[in-house]
Amino acid sequence: MKLFKFLLSFILTVGVFYILDTKIGSAPPIGKFLSPSQGVWQNESDESIDGKIQIEGLKDEVIVHYDEQLIPHVFAQNDADLYRAQGYITAKHRLWQMEFQTHASAGRLSEIIGEKALNYDRAQRRKGMGYGAEVLLKKWNQNTNVKNLLSAYTNGVNNYINSLNQSELPLEYKLLDYKPEPWTLKKSALLLMYMTDMLCGGETDFEYTNALREFGKDRFDMLYPDFYDFDEPVIPTDTDWSFIDVEMTKTPQSELPLDSITSVLEKPNPHNGSNNWAVGPSKSYSGNPILANDPHLGLNLPSIWYVMQLATPEHNSMGATLPGALGIISGFNNHISWGETNATRDVKDWYKIEFKDKSRKQYKHDNNWKNTSVRVEKIKIKDKETYIDSVIYTHHGPVSYDQAFKGNGKKEGYAMKWIGHMAKANSYIFLDLNKGKNYDDYLNAIKNWVAPAQNFVFASTTGDIALWIQGQFPNKWRGQGKFLLDGSNPDHDWQSFIPQKFNAHTKNPERGFVSSSNQHPTDSLYPFYVFNDGYDAYRNRVINDFFRSKEKFNIKDFKDLQNTNFNKKASELLPYMFDNMDVSTLSDEENEILSSIKTWDFNSDIDKVAPSIWDSWWNNLYDLIWDEFETKDVVLEKPFTYQAISMLKNYPNDEFMDILKTPEKETSHDLFLIAFKKTAKELIDWKSENGDYNWQAYKGTYVGHLLQAIPAFSRFDLPIGGDKNTVNAAAKNWGPSWRMIVEMTTPPTALGIYPGGQSGNPGSKYYDNFIDDWAVGNYHSLNFLQNESQTDNVIATQTLTPKQ
Numbered sequence: 001m002k003l004f005k006f007l008l009s010f011i012l013t014v015g016v017f018y019i020l021d022t023k024i025g026s027a028p029p030i031g032k033f034l035s036p037s038q039g040v041w042q043n044e045s046d047e048s049i050d051g052k053i054q055i056e057g058l059k060d061e062v063i064v065h066y067d068e069q070l071i072p073h074v075f076a077q078n079d080a081d082l083y084r085a086q087g088y089i090t091a092k093h094r095l096w097q098m099e100f101q102t103h104a105s106a107g108r109l110s111e112i113i114g115e116k117a118l119n120y121d122r123a124q125r126r127k128g129m130g131y132g133a134e135v136l137l138k139k140w141n142q143n144t145n146v147k148n149l150l151s152a153y154t155n156g157v158n159n160y161i162n163s164l165n166q167s168e169l170p171l172e173y174k175l176l177d178y179k180p181e182p183w184t185l186k187k188s189a190l191l192l193m194y195m196t197d198m199l200c201g202g203e204t205d206f207e208y209t210n211a212l213r214e215f216g217k218d219r220f221d222m223l224y225p226d227f228y229d230f231d232e233p234v235i236p237t238d239t240d241w242s243f244i245d246v247e248m249t250k251t252p253q254s255e256l257p258l259d260s261i262t263s264v265l266e267k268p269n270p271h272n273g274s275n276n277w278a279v280g281p282s283k284s285y286s287g288n289p290i291l292a293n294d295p296h297l298g299l300n301l302p303s304i305w306y307v308m309q310l311a312t313p314e315h316n317s318m319g320a321t322l323p324g325a326l327g328i329i330s331g332f333n334n335h336i337s338w339g340e341t342n343a344t345r346d347v348k349d350w351y352k353i354e355f356k357d358k359s360r361k362q363y364k365h366d367n368n369w370k371n372t373s374v375r376v377e378k379i380k381i382k383d384k385e386t387y388i389d390s391v392i393y394t395h396h397g398p399v400s401y402d403q404a405f406k407g408n409g410k411k412e413g414y415a416m417k418w419i420g421h422m423a424k425a426n427s428y429i430f431l432d433l434n435k436g437k438n439y440d441d442y443l444n445a446i447k448n449w450v451a452p453a454q455n456f457v458f459a460s461t462t463g464d465i466a467l468w469i470q471g472q473f474p475n476k477w478r479g480q481g482k483f484l485l486d487g488s489n490p491d492h493d494w495q496s497f498i499p500q501k502f503n504a505h506t507k508n509p510e511r512g513f514v515s516s517s518n519q520h521p522t523d524s525l526y527p528f529y530v531f532n533d534g535y536d537a538y539r540n541r542v543i544n545d546f547f548r549s550k551e552k553f554n555i556k557d558f559k560d561l562q563n564t565n566f567n568k569k570a571s572e573l574l575p576y577m578f579d580n581m582d583v584s585t586l587s588d589e590e591n592e593i594l595s596s597i598k599t600w601d602f603n604s605d606i607d608k609v610a611p612s613i614w615d616s617w618w619n620n621l622y623d624l625i626w627d628e629f630e631t632k633d634v635v636l637e638k639p640f641t642y643q644a645i646s647m648l649k650n651y652p653n654d655e656f657m658d659i660l661k662t663p664e665k666e667t668s669h670d671l672f673l674i675a676f677k678k679t680a681k682e683l684i685d686w687k688s689e690n691g692d693y694n695w696q697a698y699k700g701t702y703v704g705h706l707l708q709a710i711p712a713f714s715r716f717d718l719p720i721g722g723d724k725n726t727v728n729a730a731a732k733n734w735g736p737s738w739r740m741i742v743e744m745t746t747p748p749t750a751l752g753i754y755p756g757g758q759s760g761n762p763g764s765k766y767y768d769n770f771i772d773d774w775a776v777g778n779y780h781s782l783n784f785l786q787n788e789s790q791t792d793n794v795i796a797t798q799t800l801t802p803k804q
Contacts, residue, residue, distance in 0.1 A: 070758035075788035087156025096170040098324040105194035133189035157183035191324035199452035207637035252491035273518035274341035283512040285554040289459035293339025303756025327430035343453035347419035351487030455516035467514040537642035563777035606696035621675035751779035
């Protein structure tokens with residue numbers, strides 16, 4: 001029985017549970033946890049997926065067909081019933097996950113797991129996550145239809161919560177000894193803030209300010225260029241931008257503050273991104289457009305995605321949903337398909353704030369003293385007294401850094417200006433997108449999207465393909481936002497926003513395809529300022545080269561591309577390293593390792609040792625180049641991979657190639673050998689301790705449970721190739737979180753897979769049943785039913801009825 005294995009592993013892992021009825025620290029009383037009547041044993045079986053259930057608030061019956069993958073196909077007679085049912089069903093399978101993520105977003109984990117989460121919670125509050133959710137909530141409340149549908153979803157979640165008794169609570173509530181709260185509209189807003197922070201919460205303003213001060217402007221510009229020396233942007237380079245008639249913001253004649261800071265807020269994973277593409281009729285084997293999407297995010301159990309079909313007589317859509325949010329996020333309906341990749345634009349800036357005095361009631365701006373406001377953050381801590389944190393707000397945003405939190409001065413602080421705090425639209429775009437029938441509907445839906453900025457790909461049954469880089473972008477002067485800004489200077493404020501119609505986009509390009517993979521959005525001729533914010537430099541070229549390689553593409557081609565392990569980064573550096581490394585001092589063991597990688601075809605496949613050699617060699621080499629960064633007592637960001645490789649090849653004698661700790665003057669050619677010898681030792685040691693270092697074993701991809709990857713509830717050592725630079729961007733605990741391919745037949749035919757399962761219950765066979773297929777590149781057909789009478793591959797039907 002699967003649960004016995006889980007429990008055994010769990011008990012061995014957390015051996016603190018040895019006193020049956022005593023609460024030890026943050027652990028639950030183990031007697032309660034193992035109680036036959038209400039403990040973990042009650043979570044062994046799957047939830048009921050047939051019969052009739054009464055739901056308060058429904059107007060009409062809702063039919064829910066479950067297929068063999070436990071995907072619910074929901075047929076309602078109106079939108080309110082549809083989204084009430086979506087809330088109920090999502091909570092039924094993913095309640096703990098959706099609520100836990102909102103606690104994390106709001107900075108409320110200390111309530112659940114105790115004082116060890118306090119610094120995390122303080123950081124979330126100082127980022128203004130709750131404040132941003134409240135701004136979004138006010139916007140939603142201005143649109144009666146949006147508010148009513150969100151309320152219906154909320155009521156559906158609460159219908160499920162209210163139906164539970166102690167024995168039926170999801171396992172994690174028992175493990176952590178707490179109960180779910182009522183769902184609210186604010187929790188849905190917090191979930192979207194969680195995603196916004198994950199996808200556009202990164203920046204390097206302090207790190208770049210420190211680098212500018214430490215290395216000077218000329219060196220800085222060399223290390224961190226606005227554009228690379230190649231050009232393969234999201235929007236084709238032959239795009240004519242002459243239609244843009246808005247004046248660019250002029251650079252002010254003013255100084256930047258060059259303050260030093262030693263510690264910054266934790267950043268989201270800089271590799272969070274995705275791939276998407278679509279081919280039009282001219283490049284499709286069938287003449288039907290084909291669209292693909294695979295978001296690259298953390299690999300967790302339960303999965304970030306939950307697949308559903310949502311249908312009424314007026315619209316019918318299917319795809320991946322976010323537990324806690326309405327509608328289909330990446331999917332299709334009978335007329336159009338859509339998907340997203342992260343646009344990774346710089347929409348968070350930091351401002352130095354000068355307070356008038358220690359009271360911090362006023363700050364300088366435009367030669368005046370302006371009033372601040374205070375948001376008192378009360379952080380409840382399990383089994384401890386509540387912690388009070390007072391966060392100052394200016395017109396820029398929250399003063400995240402001050403004398404109480406990571407700041408460096410008594411009369412100054414640093415305030416965040418972030419698009420995540422600036423919800424402008426009161427619509428909910430996925431409600432509109434799910435109903436879309438053509439390009440105009442798609443555009444009218446996404447034009448209200450503010451953040452996180454996304455590359456929205458589109459295809460339709462009428463033959464159109466398109467891609468818009470959509471978000472609300474400040475119209476910055478050249479260089480604005482790279483460094484710390486002067487919060488007292490109004491010229492340093494965001495002056496305006498790029499009009500939505502001038503956001504970069506393409507429709508039915510002559511080349512016959514559109515694609516994005518988090519690379520630079522445009523070429524240098526696009527008139528608005530966009531600087532290199534860590535854009536992808538490799539996946540995009542592999543994808544575009546693929547679609548230029550032949551005239552027609554079919555579904556197998558799309559599968560092959562999504563699972564491509566070709567490592568372009570390695571292919572562009574390794575031959576140069578082989579030609580310029582002195583191998584005369586290598587030992588027999590080292591020569592054997594070198595021979596293994598010299599014959600590599602640059603595909604990071606699981607059974608090969610060369611990808612492991614490359615991974616270690618590159619990491620050691622990268623650290624040697626930038627050893628100067630480790631000696632500074634300020635926070636710094638090392639240059640991007642592409643620029644590092646460019647310097648290795650084109651500037652082998654640059655002073656950054658010299659190792660500080662050695663008396664010799666090294667070149668990049670010397671670094672190749674030094675890094676290789678270190679790699680050889682690491683791999684020899686690895687082999688003696690762990691056995692073979694083929695890529696599957698060495699990389700060790702895993703899908704971990706949200707609670708710090710509890711081994712009993714996680715999956716380890718998965719047989720999946722690739723790395724973060726390959727199209728199949730599977731790293732250790734991050735990668736393709738949802739693979740989707742849709743051909744725009746009538747009705748559309750689609751494939752999808754994600755590394756998890758529909759159920760959030762670790763005792764269910766549907767908890768992780770997709771993972772094995774996902775790892776080896778298999779797909780499941782998405783059973784797109786056209787009406788409630790169609791029951792192809794349906795294993796159970798549940799009827800939701802109005803509560804009498």
